Amino acid sequence: MAQTDSKTVRGHLLIQNGGFAGATYELFAEETIIGRNPSTDITLLDEGISREHALILWDPDTDEFSIEDLQSTNGTKVNGKRVRSATLAEADEIQVGHTRFRFHHGPASDSAEA
16 A cells, blocks of 8 residues: 655645635645634634534545535535535635635646646
C-alpha cells in the first residue's frame, strides 16, 4: 500500500463572496470539516453555518473529491442544488450558509493561471 503525503495540496476552495472573497483554503487531508466551530478544519464566521456543517472527502485511489452535508440546519448546495452528498468536479460552486466557494482540483497556483 502506497503512503500518501499529508502535506501535498490536492485541491482548494476559493471564497467567492463576502468580506473574505478571494481567500483560499487548501485541501490536503483525506477529510476536511467545514463549520463554525473553531475546532473544524475550515472555520467560517457565518451565522448560516452549523458548528460542523459539511465534510469534504478525498479518495486517494481515484483522486476524486466529494462533499457530504453533516445534517446541517441550512443544508449544503453544489451548483445551486441542495445535496446530501456529491462528487465534486472542477469549478463547482459549493454553498454553505451564506458562503460560496469555487472548488478547484490541485494547488491554487495551478488554477490562478487558467
